[in-house]
Amino acid sequence: MSRRRAILASAATAFTMSAAPAAANTTQGGSQCGSLPPEPIPTQVPARESFLDVPGARLWFWDTGGNGPAVVLSHPGSGSALSWPYQQPVFAKAGYRVIAYSRRGHYKSTMPEPGNPGVGADDLHALVNHLGLRRFHLIGAALGGYYATDYALLHPERLHSLVILSSFMGISDPEYLRVTEWLRPPGFSAMRHDFLELSPYYRAANEAGARKWLEISDKSLGGHDIESQKLSSPISWARLETLRVRTLLVGGDADLYLPPPILRMITAHLPASSSIIYSKVGHSASWERPSEFNRDVLKFLSGGRFPRETCR
Template sequence: MTNSPDPGGAHRGRVARRAVLASAAVAATAFTAEQALATPKHAEHRCGPYVPEPVPAQAPAEEGFLDVPGARLWYWDTGGDGPAVVLVHPGSGSALSWPYQQPVFARAGYRVVAYSRRGHYNSTPPEPGRPGVGADDLHALVEHLGLRRFHLLGAALGGYYATDYALRHPRRLLSLVILSSFMGISDPEYKRVTEQLRPPGFDAMPHDFLELSPHYRAANEGGARRWKEISDLSLGGHAVESQELSEPIDWTRLATLSARTLIITGDADLYLPPPVLRVVAAHLPAADTLVYHRCGHSANWERPADFNRDVLRFWSGARFRDESCR
């Protein structure tokens, strides 16, 4: 990948991206905003049997590039006059990682925006040893698009930068949703506990093995294959240096988080199992929490209808108090 994508490269990237999404897309069942906001009975949808879901046709979106110090970021934006939503992808993904969310959130009336961080699909790689501050890049995009207030959703590593942004710019957020993320927390005991969950060699294992539950991989081989295709395209066959936080996030700093917050994980998440989520929630007593049944590190992909429904309900004012399967 070169430092400045040429027009032909951008065109080839769009073709490759659409080919991957097209391979996954089939006719989707209509999913209206009213259905998305319907309150489930005793959260049965979240704990019920797994049912494979097709990727819906994508909503129209404008694509663009934003120059930031030392890099160029690629983004897409569905536009519209509704409340804005910014999606911050996991370390294994890019702006391509949201095909289940983009059309559903757009149909529910939201302006949906996603971008690729430095070194991820269609964005230039960071300068060696200078990965940049993730929250700074996010803020540059928000300012470029003229978003005054918006909902922020960060997944996994993207949750680090979303949390950092929420702490730095609390008045810009309508809400914060964090999916399966350590949130950049640097408390020594927290880090010790989470690191001991990952034995030597853990990080060298394939992303799809680490981030998709065994239940999903066994029940939906095609879906797992498509997830891997998007991840491989997002990373371009190389490792990407993680971006920096503006400052460490310890428990004291985290306690200043004022945005209305929902924290989500899956009961088969190898990174953030439910007991770790509850450690974080204990330091954020006002935060809502959700745990998905038979689900790994990628609830937005493994259980998208449930995930989308719950996020839309949260954005509309619903509360979730440790609604896990028992």
């Protein structure tokens, strides 16, 4: 069977699986018909704010400090270091040193030089070395997951674990790109970020929360188009399959970018990974279902294991 036909067969199988009843190794949880109750943003714990100079740019970051294991947060393309208010105090109170930074062009970090946005994993490496982190947990959301994946492939010895939230992970396989691009019709990218990244369930049930998400996104982007940073090298299926860091993939079944069949395509190339798919959640599980997301991620960071696929 040709490689193209094999990938199409994998996608067809994934779509069939998504329509079938839950498999024996899939954990079902939560109400199928209940609404998503709004969750107030918790009070943030004190954090030091500072800047780091890297070649061609200056990055803004915050750091809760402490002696616990470090967790570094890599934000989505629509966000910045501001994108984690539901995680910052919860992870810190669980004993972790929590760190987030804004990539070039995002909130408080300088714009990239035209045509020279830098390599995302290199900026991340500069930050963790500046902070003296020998090993740490890394969480990457959406576009931030590209650089988190690239970093994990470049520096696996520096990571305790890797969590990837709703990210294409920078995979460059031509058939994978064709399938994922086919899901996004003309004009898709021109739609508002909140429409694309928050599920209709959440936007209908929690208008205030959706407006706050959009406020953070608008502040993070500053009204600018920001050139995406580069990967150190293309991430092929073969390169991805060399990933040996403990990995948890997280998605939502209402994600317009990365629906469950696509997440399963990625998981198939990561034999040692686990995945969680949240019901009625879009591209932003950390915002739409923060209590469950935080609970599951903290369990994973502490060494907890999940079935190959968990549906909540």
